[in-house]
Amino acid sequence: MRTPLRALLGATTAIALGAALPLTAQAAEAGPPPTSVAASASASANASPADVTPNPSHAAAGVRFPQSAWSYHITSSCSGHEDEIRRGAEYWGYAVETAFQGTRVDCVSGYVPDCNGPRDVGCNWNSGERIAVSTQVNDLALLAAHEFGHNWNGHTAQGCATWKSPYDVMKTWTC
Numbered sequence: 122m123r124t125p126l127r128a129l130l131g132a133t134t135a136i137a138l139g140a141a142l143p144l145t146a147q148a149a150e151a152g153p154p155p156t157s158v159a160a161s162a163s164a165s166a167n168a169s170p171a172d173v174t175p176n177p178s179h180a181a182a183g184v185r186f187p188q189s190a191w192s193y194h195i196t197s198s199c200s201g202h203e204d205e206i207r208r209g210a211e212y213w214g215y216a217v218e219t220a221f222q223g224t225r226v227d228c229v230s231g232y233v234p235d236c237n238g239p240r241d242v243g244c245n246w247n248s249g250e251r252i253a254v255s256t257q258v259n260d261l262a263l264l265a266a267h268e269f270g271h272n273w274n275g276h277t278a279q280g281c282a283t284w285k286s287p288y289d290v291m292k293t294w295t296c
């Protein structure tokens with residue numbers, strides 16, 4: 122296991138989602154992007170409470186959800202993938218997209234560097250300080266939902282993450 126550099130300062134933890142298949146194989150199998158249900162509203166640092174939507178529809182054993190508004194911001198490295206990232210954030214409810222505050226979201230085109238292993242396709246540092254996702258996976262929205270989920274949760278089980286339930290979203294692998 123490789124420890125992020127900042128862990129040497131004491132408080133950093135990183136949780137990774139590994140790739141179960143070589144990334145190149147996944148890219149070759151990539152289909153059209155998932156249909157986005159995200160609103161097309163642009164990022165706002167002043168979202169009103171009316172913009173914050175709880176998501177009570179999928180309670181699951183052992184998986185924690187935010188109980189109040191939380192925020193995130195998507196960096197320019199994710200240009201063209203914003204809607205998939207938003208879908209992942211909105212899965213948890215109470216998500217507020219901002220210009221600069223909350224969980225920072227970075228995108229990479231290969232594996233995520235400086236996380237736990239050499240083949241991590243996603244990472245969450247310090248339970249929401251920052252996440253990074255690889256745009257080469259089959260379902261970027263699912264990967265984003267998984268990584269945002271680490272703001273409140275660890276992994277639920279070994280296996281391929283799916284949309285089936287929050288428990289499944291938080292499984293260890295992207296397949």
Ligand SMILES: [Zn+2]
Pocket residue numbers: 136137138139267271276292293
């Ligand atoms: Zn994970």
